[in-house]
Amino acid sequence: MSAWTRFLERRSRAALAAGCIVLSLATGFTDYLTGTLISFSAFYLAPVSLAAWFVGTVFGLFIAALCVTVWVLGNLIAGDANFANPFLIAWNGSIQLASFSVVVVVLGQLRILTRDLERRVRERAAALTKEIAERERLQKLLLQASEKEQRRIGQDLHDGLGQHLAGTAIAGQVLRDKLERRSLDEAGDAAKVVQLIEEGVSLTRRSAKGLYPVDMQAEGLMLALDEFALTTTRLFDVNCRFLCESPVLVHSATAAEHLFRIAQEATRNAIQHGAARNIDIELNTLEEGHELRIADDGKGLPSMLPANGGLGLRIMAQRAQTVGADFQVMARPEGGTVVTCRLPVTIEEKMAS
Amino acid sequence: MSTRTSTVFLVDDHPLVREWLTTLINQLPDLRVCGEAAGADKAFEGMRASAPDIAIVDLALPEGSGLALVKKITSELPQIAVVVLSMHDERYYAERAFRAGARGYVMKGESTSSIAAAIRDVLGGKLYVSPRMQSVFSKRFGEDDLRNLHAPVKKLSDRELEVFRLLGQGYETRRVAESLNVSIKTVQAYCARIKEKLQLANASELLREAIRWNDAQSAG
Numbered sequence: 001m002s003a004w005t006r007f008l009e010r011r012s013r014a015a016l017a018a019g020c021i022v023l024s025l026a027t028g029f030t031d032y033l034t035g036t037l038i039s040f041s042a043f044y045l046a047p048v049s050l051a052a053w054f055v056g057t058v059f060g061l062f063i064a065a066l067c068v069t070v071w072v073l074g075n076l077i078a079g080d081a082n083f084a085n086p087f088l089i090a091w092n093g094s095i096q097l098a099s100f101s102v103v104v105v106v107l108g109q110l111r112i113l114t115r116d117l118e119r120r121v122r123e124r125a126a127a128l129t130k131e132i133a134e135r136e137r138l139q140k141l142l143l144q145a146s147e148k149e150q151r152r153i154g155q156d157l158h159d160g161l162g163q164h165l166a167g168t169a170i171a172g173q174v175l176r177d178k179l180e181r182r183s184l185d186e187a188g189d190a191a192k193v194v195q196l197i198e199e200g201v202s203l204t205r206r207s208a209k210g211l212y213p214v215d216m217q218a219e220g221l222m223l224a225l226d227e228f229a230l231t232t233t234r235l236f237d238v239n240c241r242f243l244c245e246s247p248v249l250v251h252s253a254t255a256a257e258h259l260f261r262i263a264q265e266a267t268r269n270a271i272q273h274g275a276a277r278n279i280d281i282e283l284n285t286l287e288e289g290h291e292l293r294i295a296d297d298g299k300g301l302p303s304m305l306p307a308n309g310g311l312g313l314r315i316m317a318q319r320a321q322t323v324g325a326d327f328q329v330m331a332r333p334e335g336g337t338v339v340t341c342r343l344p345v346t347i348e349e350k351m352a353s
Numbered sequence: 354m355s356t357r358t359s360t361v362f363l364v365d366d367h368p369l370v371r372e373w374l375t376t377l378i379n380q381l382p383d384l385r386v387c388g389e390a391a392g393a394d395k396a397f398e399g400m401r402a403s404a405p406d407i408a409i410v411d412l413a414l415p416e417g418s419g420l421a422l423v424k425k426i427t428s429e430l431p432q433i434a435v436v437v438l439s440m441h442d443e444r445y446y447a448e449r450a451f452r453a454g455a456r457g458y459v460m461k462g463e464s465t466s467s468i469a470a471a472i473r474d475v476l477g478g479k480l481y482v483s484p485r486m487q488s489v490f491s492k493r494f495g496e497d498d499l500r501n502l503h504a505p506v507k508k509l510s511d512r513e514l515e516v517f518r519l520l521g522q523g524y525e526t527r528r529v530a531e532s533l534n535v536s537i538k539t540v541q542a543y544c545a546r547i548k549e550k551l552q553l554a555n556a557s558e559l560l561r562e563a564i565r566w567n568d569a570q571s572a573g
Contacts, residue, residue: 159413162440166462167369173465174377194465201462205440222557223445244556246544247563249525283556285526285537345527 008054016054020063023047028070036080041096044071048100049107057108064100068093140322143315147257154212162204169197206231219249221256225263225281232279236271240279248283248290255348258319259292259341262327265312266294266339274298274337289345297336301329316341323347359476360387362405364396364422365438366415370461374409374438374468381469393417393425400430407476409468410455412439412446420453427454434475438468447486452565457481506566508550516543520560521567 008016024047031040044067052060072093075083083089176190209227222244229242250256263281270276276298284291313329316339320327324347328340361378363386365371375386388403390396393414400408408426412419423435436457437450447458457475459468464483471481482490509517519529530540544559553559 158440162462163367164369166440166465167367167373169462169465170370170373170377170468173468174373174380176466177377177380191466198462198465201440205442205462219557219560222555222560226555226557242555245541246526246529247520247556247560249560285541287537 008050011054013055016050017059020047020051020055020059021066023050024063024067024070027067028074031071032074032078036075036078036082041071044068044100045103048103052104052107053111057104060104060108061101064097064104067100068097071096139318143318143322147261150211154208154210157204157211158208162201162208165197165201165204169194169201172197219247220253221250221260222248222283224256224260225283228260228264228267229279229281232267232271238271238277238279240267240281243280243282245284248285250290250343250348252323252348255323255325255343258323259290259325259343262316262319262339262341263292263294265316266337267296269312270294270296270298270337273302274300276336286342288342290343290348292341292343293338295332295336295338297332297334300331300335300337358383358385359406359472360385360403361472362387362396362400362403362408362433363389364391364393364408364414364419365389365411366391366413367411370411377468378472384469384472391415393419393422396422397425397430400426400433404430405433407434407436407472409436409438409472411461412437412441412450420449423450423453423455436471436475436481443483443486444489447482448561448565451480452568458486459483506551509547513543513547513550516540517547517563518567520544521563521565523564 011019024044027040027043027047031043034040048060048064048067051063072083072089076089082092172190172194176187176194179187179190225244226242229240232238232240250259267279267281270279274296276296279294279296282291282293282295284293316329317327320341323343325341325343330338330340332338361384363371363374365374368391371389371391375389378384378386387405388399390399391414393416396408396410396414410419410423410426414422419437419439423437426433426435434457435455436459437446437455438459438461439446439450440461443458443460443463450458457471457480459471459481460483467483474481506514506517515533516529519532524532526537526540526544530537533540544556547553548555548559551559551562553562
């Protein structure tokens with residue numbers, strides 16, 4: 001049915017109009033041939049409906065009139081008793097014309113409704129597509145904004161608070177030296193204060209690093225992952241290794257930062273949800289691009305993800321998508337999870353330039 | 354005391370750091386601060402005018418990088434010894450600073466008490482790094498001369514040396530493979546052997562070592 005409709009929709013209006021006229025005449029001729037005893041009037045509905053649906057209401061009415069004319073003429077020639085005088089001709093003809101016209105008008109209205117519905121469906125679909133694109137764009141912006149904010153706080157910590165504390169430590173050292181020159185015991189206390197301030201600097205440095213881990217230089221990702229593996233091993237009592245066979249330079253700072261965050265999130269998942277003991281973070285050069293791989297020996301992915309749909313996983317996937325990388329999370333046959341992220345070298349070069 | 358007073362020039366964009374560093378240095382009998390600046394350009398001008406014996410330079414400066422300033426000082430005002438005093442991690446920056454010509458590296462807020470020692474060591478013609486970095490450096494280059502950079506490389510085969518040289522020129526694995534017409538896997542195997550021979554812990558160390566060696570080659 002719909003195949004026929006589509007076929008007819010594609011024809012030109014002139015061809016369809018001609019077809020309707022031919023069909024009307026053919027129906028009239030067949031009606032004449034079959035004689036007056038067999039009612040044939042319903043078959044005229046075919047050209048009338050086609051004309052009304054595919055060409056238009058006005059042309060539909062024209063075909064209705066044509067059909068009635070042909071029908072009346074046929075019956076007259078055949079000598080039908082129903083058309084014995086002009087009144088009968090006018091009456092029967094009008095009745096037939098009226099019923100055809102009703103069909104034409106109803107089909108016309110139906111046509112308008114259908115078209116309208118189709119149009120609205122198309123518009124809605126377009127609006128939805130736009131909305132989805134807009135939402136993705138917003139998600140990306142949100143991620144970028146929060147990263148920018150983190151970076152800003154990180155830099156403020158490093159360059160503002162860190163430097164202030166460093167200056168304070170020097171001031172403390174001045175005090176210590178003065179006290180020592182006067183051979184006062186308090187020099188020891190002052191040295192202790194300097195040490196405490198230095199611990200503050202060290203804490204500040206560490207926090208800043210957590211917020212803004214990847215140095216802008218191309219080898220920054222290697223350094224950041226190396227440092228991250230060391231810190232993770234120390235802080236969480238796990239064996240976290242960074243494996244990198246040969247230098248991998250990521251020239252796009254954005255790509256580097258996203259890859260780092262993916263490694264960070266995957267490692268956090270492995271420790272918090274997977275109770276992993278060993279985590280290997282690998283950064284490698286493959287023929288087609290850079291590959292970041294985080295493999296752990298934990299419990300693996302839960303068969304049912306939590307209600308928030310594994311927000312961490314979604315964000316990792318989103319990050320990978322942002323930089324045009326391929327992202328995969330899989331269970332390892334020997335237990336545990338492996339997260340793989342592949343960044344095609346062509347995309348990375350484009351981002352960096 | 355007849356010891357001559359040595360002059361010190363401070364370059365740091367933090368007023369608090371400059372102020373207290375000045376106090377710290379001026380209370381030492383043999384040292385005196387002769388000038389200070391917050392930015393690289395003013396610093397260079399100031400140093401040319403005051404001709405200090407030693408400069409203490411921060412790596413993070415608002416205009417121009419501290420490393421570039423260190424290079425400029427050592428090439429154009431070679432009589433001035435440079436000590437870097439920076440928030441940056443010495444594990445990543447000490448080598449770069451030394452490559453740029455610095456003779457000392459002190460991490461800000463790590464070992465405040467050793468600032469004076471660093472200045473005196475460098476004025477005495479020695480190099481200064483923290484004890485932690487000293488062990489890292491000596492493991493790799495031998496105790497005496499941090500700039501004796503060529504020796505370990507002799508252990509490499511011709512092909513390994515070629516890979517090492519290309520890495521030092523900033524080629525990454527893929528491009529090394531392309532220019533030597535071998536597979537990436539092969540380059541990775543070479544890298545593994547180089548790391549082993551030069552006792553480098555990881556690929557970043559390999560890269561830095563290669564760059565450093567390359568710089569030294571082209572300089573020498």
